[in-house]
Amino acid sequence: MTRYVPYSERVGATPPPERMQVGELSDELRRRLSNWWHRCSNRIYTHGTGYNCGYRFYDDRTHQGSQICYTEIWGRYQAEFPEDGRGFFDQCDNLFRTGSYFDVMNTLHFFLEMNFPQGYLVEQLERLLVDYNSPVTWNDKEKTLIPHSSPEEGQTIVRALASTKEGSFNGSHTHLMASIDHINCNNPADSIRESIHAVESVCRQMTGEKTLGPALSKLKKNHGLNEALKQGMDKIYGFTNTAQGIRHPILEKEEELDLNDAQFMLGACAAFCSYLINKLAPAEKQSSEP
Template sequence: MVLFSERYGYKSVRDSLQFECMDDELRTALWNFLCKFPIKSTGLSGTSLIGPTINNYPHHVKKFYIDLWGNFWKRPLDEFNNVLHSPNPYDELRQFFFTCEWYEVYDFLEFFAKKFPLEDSESFNKSANHVLESENSAYRFINSEITPISSEAEIETVEEAIINSPDPVQIHLNEALKLLSNKQSPNLRNSIKESISAVESICNMINGDKSTSLGQALNKMERNNIIQLHGALRRSFSSLYGYANDANGIRHALLEEPNLELEDAKFMLVSCSAFINYLLTKADKSNIKLNKKSDETLEKIFHLLKQTLDDNNIDYSKIIEDFGQVEAAEKREKGYEFTFNEHLKALIYSMLSNRRKWADIVDKLPLIEAIFFNFDPDKLEKCDTEALIDKIREIKCGNMSIYKQIDALPHNIRQLKKIEKEFGSLDTFVIHKSLEEIVKLLSDGKSEYKIKQMGDALALEYLKSVGIRGMKPDVHILRICGPERLDIITAKDTQTQLEEFKNFAESVNVSETYLDNLIWIFGAKGYGEICTANPKCDKCELTNYCNYKN
């Protein structure tokens, strides 16, 4: 199975640029470099550090080890004297080198450069830098000291752009990073091309275009007043685009070998990432919504959701049919008008579903209907609420809020009657404004149509049951689609969550209600139970698209 990092072709930014970390290849390359470097000693020039005992090494090497023992490791020197009679401190050094923290390797490299009797310190630093560069280390010798050539700010800039960008932009940035950090054959030319392509991609997404050049996209952005860019900033990036397209640049000479260095490609990656972060912030302030996942990716996720349920013998089609919400939406589209009793039934069931496994309720629906007088509003408005609560608890269908919910039922029925009188019917009310606005009217404490004990999620559950297409942002859907799993819903406010989910549904050509039901089944106890709080990743086909395991 292809892993997430392999599918997208990248490791983390820090790992790729070896910033504040060190992989085994770099550590081994540095050790091999140290072992092969010639030492300054009469008659033993060219001898490496390796030998059977410390006494096989000349005085200068013994002196270095004493310095290492006392001044670098800060150990008592009388212990070192004992070590002289054992195999040799080289074993201790090798053990230290391959088990210490990444920064301790650089500490030792600096110490070695200053304390070991080198013939040519400048040559040592140059050779060490060659190793560091070939293994993509973010550090170099400068004036005999190890110095970072990548800053924390640069790393965070690239990380932020990769994490927050939509799929198409993310793919270009990942490819730029991969090409830049390829140890065997870094492709600096195409790394720069991918960095520029990432900026082009985000500009086209903001403009609503498919594919135009960066210069054209920036001009359109300014001309159509889509995002206000400072003139100097726009010109600077247009110039940067020109650099990538000039006679010695990237796109007009792909078959020629451009005169590029690692720092050129790294500068372009960091600069383009910073500009992408800037544009994302501007787009957000301008209320421009960007689909983070491509349609192709969303289609694959949708297919694998169903495939996983099939593989685990979950008959989701039958379950969705039994829920009745998709059917209700289809009936409404055909002109069906839901009665007052049906609205009341939907409202009561939404309340009972609050913090309660629906699997515990579904088998007792006939009993519940009888308890609630087949949802007769007049009888329920005058009923003994305490007796109603006792009956619900007796069949084990209560929840943490059942007392408040049933106590508020008479008031809520009067509220529904008030709405019916004002709008002619409850059906007219639920469609007279947008879904988001109706939800607010039902759940906002300041609304004259507020239903007690009903928040956004329960309002959406009620509306779905009377044929209004939508998604209930409950714990299962927000967990599965949220940033820590599939990263499809990233917003914290209900309105934006609904918009993001609607985009998902439109991308896979199904209704929000169907997709809502499908994903809910995927995580709910008593149903799919795949993506729960402690997910069964071994049973899931979505691990390549999920942040939880990766």
């Protein structure tokens, strides 16, 4: 079920849901997450009957999943776990209302990865993240939240993950996934390193060169890599490394980097990986055939 668009929004009297950047959660999205969680209530806890008339978890799977979320995702003590079901429900609702961005995203990632609660409720959560302009969307194939600054950038990253996996560029795929994980864990400097390593891995695999600079030159000479694109990636590479592959000083000042830097680098490098694989890799393969 897609989002209902109010009449006032349709005629331009009120704005659509605001676009958020990675690290931001709007009040509207928090409210929608809380409302979704309340729709899940009958799959989280229930009322007992007779002498056992208090609250209890819906079933054993829900009980176990809630324990894992409480102790492993939230980092709480097992001894403090609310065994009645309603206590866990209320704490999670409070998290959606007031918790930090990364605490909320860690919890959502757990729910989506574990299909928790279950079925159509998880599908509703996936749809909600799209409809209300969340800065992340769920990729079920990779079982991860994809951070993005726009839906179009999110699609670019998903295409790059598919291209690297289907094209057997396993090293690049691993680096892209690591870059995503570092953004989701608020480690922008590490994410930037992994993004550029993803491009470097594709270029090295296609050319046999050991570093990105010579590999780009070889791609330009042998396979017609556009000069402007080559220069652009050379400059992006210079943001993180010298020509000899030594760490650039900017990455030693990690406090100057933020998630905006990391998100830009992930989007740019993902797009370049897709371009290299889909446009130049076929030519590379043909040139090596007898």
